[in-house]
Amino acid sequence: MKKKVCDAWVPKRNQKGGEKGFFFVPSLQELCLEMLADNADAMVSLEGVPDELIRKLCNLLCDSRKMNTRFLELLLSGSPTEIRLKDCSWLTEEQFAKYFQTCDTTRLEVLQLDQCGRCIPDYALLGTLRQSPRWLPKLITLSLSGACRLSDKGLHVLASSAPALRSINLSQCSLLSSASINILADSLGSLLKELYLDDCLMIDAAQIVPGLKKLKHLEVLSLAGIQTVSDEFIKDYIIECGHNMKELILKDCRKLTDASIKGVAEHCPGLCALDLMNLDKLTDLSLGYLTNSCRALHTLKLCHNPFSDEAIAAFLEITGVSLKELSLNNIKKVTDVFLNGHSNPEIQILGLKMSPLLQNVKVPEPCQGPLRYSPVSVDLV
Numbered sequence: 001m002k003k004k005v006c007d008a009w010v011p012k013r014n015q016k017g018g019e020k021g022f023f024f025v026p027s028l029q030e031l032c033l034e035m036l037a038d039n040a041d042a043m044v045s046l047e048g049v050p051d052e053l054i055r056k057l058c059n060l061l062c063d064s065r066k067m068n069t070r071f072l073e074l075l076l077s078g079s080p081t082e083i084r085l086k087d088c089s090w091l092t093e094e095q096f097a098k099y100f101q102t103c104d105t106t107r108l109e110v111l112q113l114d115q116c117g118r119c120i121p122d123y124a125l126l127g128t129l130r131q132s133p134r135w136l137p138k139l140i141t142l143s144l145s146g147a148c149r150l151s152d153k154g155l156h157v158l159a160s161s162a163p164a165l166r167s168i169n170l171s172q173c174s175l176l177s178s179a180s181i182n183i184l185a186d187s188l189g190s191l192l193k194e195l196y197l198d199d200c201l202m203i204d205a206a207q208i209v210p211g212l213k214k215l216k217h218l219e220v221l222s223l224a225g226i227q228t229v230s231d232e233f234i235k236d237y238i239i240e241c242g243h244n245m246k247e248l249i250l251k252d253c254r255k256l257t258d259a260s261i262k263g264v265a266e267h268c269p270g271l272c273a274l275d276l277m278n279l280d281k282l283t284d285l286s287l288g289y290l291t292n293s294c295r296a297l298h299t300l301k302l303c304h305n306p307f308s309d310e311a312i313a314a315f316l317e318i319t320g321v322s323l324k325e326l327s328l329n330n331i332k333k334v335t336d337v338f339l340n341g342h343s344n345p346e347i348q349i350l351g352l353k354m355s356p357l358l359q360n361v362k363v364p365e366p367c368q369g370p371l372r373y374s375p376v377s378v379d380l381v
Helices: 028-038 051-063 069-076 093-100 122-129 152-161 179-188 205-213 231-244 258-267 284-293 309-319 336-341
Strands: 082-085 110-113 141-143 167-169 194-196 220-222 247-249 273-275 299-301 325-327
Touching: 028 051, 051 069, 051 082, 069 082, 069 093, 093 122, 122 152, 152 179, 179 205, 205 231, 231 258, 258 284, 284 309
Parallel strands: 082 110, 110 141, 141 167, 167 194, 194 220, 220 247, 247 273, 273 299, 299 325
Antiparallel strands: none
16 A cells, blocks of 8 residues: 655745745766866866866865876867966976976867966976977967966067967066067057967056057956056057947056046947946046946946945946946945845845855856957967
8 A cells, every 4th residue: 555645845944034945056077077187187088078078177176276297187188279277386306307398289279387486487487388389379378377477588488389369367477578569569469369468467558558559359468466557558459449449457456546547438448348346536427437438348446446326226227238247346335225226127136135146156168269259260270
């Protein structure tokens, strides 16, 4: 005789008395990648594995500090199209020279060696590149963030060895001077689309304007933390060259005022992403300029700025339809008047007091292509 089921299923209530708990369930792919990361030393080949999965596996290994020369050797085997390592702090000069001198880089399109200050001084780079004058013939994207021993001389050699380069990240390369921009302009003036110079403290913004103007197709420019970026720089560069700009990062450029934002709004009609974090001289006028002119914005970061409820609400009423990300962390003038009173139903506000946060955090997928906004021609060389 079958037992009769009388009780209907009821979702479990969380311990704090909420309606129900929300649990993130990892996908089968994520579970498999975590298992592979835990047993990376047992892997014998990456042949046939898609670049996207290799990218995710590399991120897991770097995050867990399990990346080593054995897995690097697997990455460099064959003729790779992508090598993405967001933390190379474990790699020595000798190991870099040993593995990269023998790597077939003829098909390599993306090379990311971030936090590589320990392993890439100029002489190690020159010794590796000396093996082939066109070491990176198809390279599109290069990221050397944190290469604190890379000088202008080393950058010149790199730029000469990568004739198809479209994107370069030189953030925190503390030895690079203002002359480095002229080096890039002379070698890649008609090609370069993305340039990241965050926290390059020896670069003087006023001195790099002529070089930047030679980069005719620049779409992404990041100058975060460069204290010489001023209203005068924005006037000299953005007004003349802002028509191509898709993304502009001015975080921590503390000298900027409303005049700069007016110039950006009026002369960057196609701007999609703008980072204005920690610019305490801005007022509500800046948001007014953006509201009137920047209708294509999908990402706007305003953290640590003195904007008011009224200015932010007005901005959202008009441009909120296209907006995907709006960062308002630590804006002290934002009160319950805005949080409870704005009328845009598509806006979801995260991080309020007594509200869950982590369940809403979405980790972005790795960039699918070498460039953020533009396609890449098949015939690069």
